Amino acid sequence: MRLDFKPIGILGGMGPQATILLQQRILDAVSADDDNAHIPLMIDMNPQIPSRLDYLLDGGEVDPAPTIIKMAKRLEIMGAKALAMPCNTAHHFAPQICDAVKIPLLHMVDEAVQNALDLVPNRMQKIGILASPATDDINLFHEAFAPYEVECIYPTIRDEMLSSIRNIKANGVQKVDKETLIAGAINCKNQGAEALIIGCSEFSLIADVVQNILPSLDTLDTLVEEMVRFSIEPKT
Numbered sequence: 001m002r003l004d005f006k007p008i009g010i011l012g013g014m015g016p017q018a019t020i021l022l023q024q025r026i027l028d029a030v031s032a033d034d035d036n037a038h039i040p041l042m043i044d045m046n047p048q049i050p051s052r053l054d055y056l057l058d059g060g061e062v063d064p065a066p067t068i069i070k071m072a073k074r075l076e077i078m079g080a081k082a083l084a085m086p087c088n089t090a091h092h093f094a095p096q097i098c099d100a101v102k103i104p105l106l107h108m109v110d111e112a113v114q115n116a117l118d119l120v121p122n123r124m125q126k127i128g129i130l131a132s133p134a135t136d137d138i139n140l141f142h143e144a145f146a147p148y149e150v151e152c153i154y155p156t157i158r159d160e161m162l163s164s165i166r167n168i169k170a171n172g173v174q175k176v177d178k179e180t181l182i183a184g185a186i187n188c189k190n191q192g193a194e195a196l197i198i199g200c201s202e203f204s205l206i207a208d209v210v211q212n213i214l215p216s217l218d219t220l221d222t223l224v225e226e227m228v229r230f231s232i233e234p235k236t
Contacts, residue, residue: 005231006082007040008106009075011068011097013047014087015169018201018220022086025224039231042080044071052089053162056134065093069100076101082230084108088199088219089134106226112197112219113144119195119215126151128188128214130181131199132165133158141199153193155184168202178209185210 012019054060
């Protein structure tokens with residue numbers, strides 16, 4: 001029986017389905033014979049966080065960072081020993097979050113990059129990014145891969161990808177969203193991508209549809225692995 005796991009605070013609601021999916025994958029990742037063998041989570045499910053897409057893509061006036069920072073501070077006060085944020089785009093605000101609290105943010109994008117380097121046997125030159133166009137505009141994955149000289153390739157069907165993300169947030173997964181993700185993956189492959197990153201937690205809901213197109217990695221899975229590792233490692 002384990003009662004000494006370190007609790008993790010989840011900055012949730014971006015979007016709600018992605019936060020629930022994260023919880024389910026954490027449950028599935030832990031071998032437990034009773035309730036107390038699971039990882040303790042503190043979840044701030046706040047769908048009222050101002051839209052990251054509106055702010056970063058459309059020049060929206062409402063900055064999401066102050067709301068996310070308030071959540072981070074609240075989770076720290078509650079006793080969280082680390083933070084996790086199941087939204088790739090929101091990692092644009094990671095430096096501000098880290099400056100505001102004394103506990104670490106388990107950085108989904110940075111961890112995913114490390115794992116993605118092993119997706120192909122030889123040194124990878126190009127990787128396809130199936131994510132919000134906002135992550136392209138803010139160079140989120142570009143900067144993370146730059147030290148390894150890996151070029152990030154985004155689908156040229158930018159509007160369709162963004163529309164699908166918004167549709168999943170509003171209506172849940174539809175057939176057209178799966179078709180769009182497949183088309184995006186093939187588009188990246190045709191541009192020379194050797195592997196894929198599913199870099200949007202809405203697309204994590206349907207990541208399985210692109211598994212046979214190229215070697216792929218879901219950033220949400222990487223976050224789950226890092227959360228489990230952090231929580232169960234001995235306290236110092």
